[in-house]
Amino acid sequence: MQSKRGRLDRYLSVKVNINRKDVRLMLAQQRVCVDGRVAIDIDQAINEFSHITLDDQILQANMATYVMMNKPVGVVSATKDEQHRTVIDLLDRPDRAGLHIVGRLDLNSSGLLLLTNDGRWSSGLTSPDKKVTKVYRVTLENPLSQEYIEAFAAGMYFAYEDITTRPALLEIITDKVAQVSLTEGRYHQIKRMFGRFRNPVLQLHRISVGPLLLDPALAPGESRELTAHEITETSC
Template sequence: MRLDRYLASVTDYSRSDAKKLIKSGDIAVDGRAVTDPSQLIPATADVTLMGVSLRAIGPRYLMLNKPQGYVCAARDRRHSTVLDLMDEDNPERLHVAGRLDIDTTGLVLLTDDGNWSHAITSPQRKCWKTYYVETAEPIAERCIEHFARGVFLKDDKARTLPAELSIIDDCRARLKICEGRYHQVKRMFGAEGNAVTRLHREAIGEISLDSSLAEGEYRALSADEIASVGR
């Protein structure tokens, strides 16, 4: 990789600023000063800026316990985003693998690995998402069959994919879906004449929200959790 491109990838410097920095003589590769931005460097090279080693950021896999009031976006003019909760280098490179609405709480996965993210969000991969749901009215037993068959949502051309509904009591349930249409859970219950009053995501695939995480806290996924996606 070119030295200027490497420097831009592991710091907040733009490509043009990285070139200027290299030409200033403050960058060394394996202990030797380099002033040519186009110099190719091996993956094993030790690149330093004024004596401080710079390392490429490897793929990151994080789980966050999302509170209400945050949007799952890189930036938003009106609301705080989940990235505002992250104490990470280059947080702008992270993206959400399966967004939640601003008023929905629970498990959010963030990564900079596009293939891993696709395995979660693509309906064809059938990665199940589990939600705890509270509703304004009692949940009718017919919803179990309707959701399993798939329901037509307003303005959508096709039924939802089969979903699994387990009724806990009159106004509480768990719902498992394997797609992520716009406001899908709320719209599914709305199609049955009911309104969702609380929505909390408990799991994505085999990854369950860590009960030790308070709202707004996050942690890195374990190797087993990462590997569970796509199995």
Template structure:
């Protein structure tokens, strides 16, 4: 979602289809309220979450929304798809018009998926330069050994994009199970890194993003609103 920031006079003129002169009259005569305060200046800056009234009629009122979803296998991280059920389609009872996904998961990957209508929040969470930890539980087809740990810690060069991945933490939990912590999200990165060892990923489950951990009370397909502490944790780095 693109942040909808701009001037109050442009918003009123466009919404009501009136002239800038008419807007100035509305402002002068205290007919416009922004977040409960009379708007006086035509260049007052507003955003997508500004509560705007004119002559007692609400012209804009969007509340910030933050959700976690336990994404099931076979669900796409998208708003619309012709072949598969979508993550937004699971958000029963929620106004999804402005929601977008902060950090997608592949079709067959499961676990923590974050959805919001706050572009500033999702940018702080997912922008590469912020290097937020993303933790995954990975089930492999073949046994693991110490070589994997060292290779992930050193980073891997992907010739196609001409990039080297950031150091990643791999913890071997059992012969075929590992926990991986990334600070970036390249295309199919986890699967491609294990692919260097010709070890297919059988299951990929995201456990956390930053300080936000998947609620283990949520069954696949269920969701809940984030707590204030979870929302605020994104801006504490």
């Protein structure tokens, strides 16, 4: 989901259905404001969250939305699904249809899930180049050993995609519970890595994305908007 960025003159030309020459005159007459300031540059950059007025009439006033959810098991990380309930279905808010998911969790996984209408913000958190760390608590069927720590740290080669995973940090919490920190998120990556040891994953729960921790006050299925501090911390 990409951020909708562009030039002010192009936006006004389409929105008000006038030519570029008339846009220049409109700006010269100081009739347009962007984010509370008089706009004078025709090539001023705007995005979908710029507050734009013409003669004190609002043309655009979209608000950026950032939501944290404690995703429960059995709910799909999708906006629509014919077979399962989706995370969008769990939201009780009028703008939910305009939100997209930032880094999915599969049907049987739980924990921190982020939703937004800000494509630039979500791209910053999910782009492989950013190497944002995601932390998971993993419950396994069989006991862990030092061998797991070394294998995760070295990276694992998957022939099907012809890729080697980036080094991952595995910490043993109890004999069958581990904390895994990744900077990538390939298809079923954690389950496949433990699969190398023929050790089935029983529970997979995401604890954090970058500096953003799952709010312990959120019960499974509950959500809340991010605070201003949390948004600033996770903005790239």
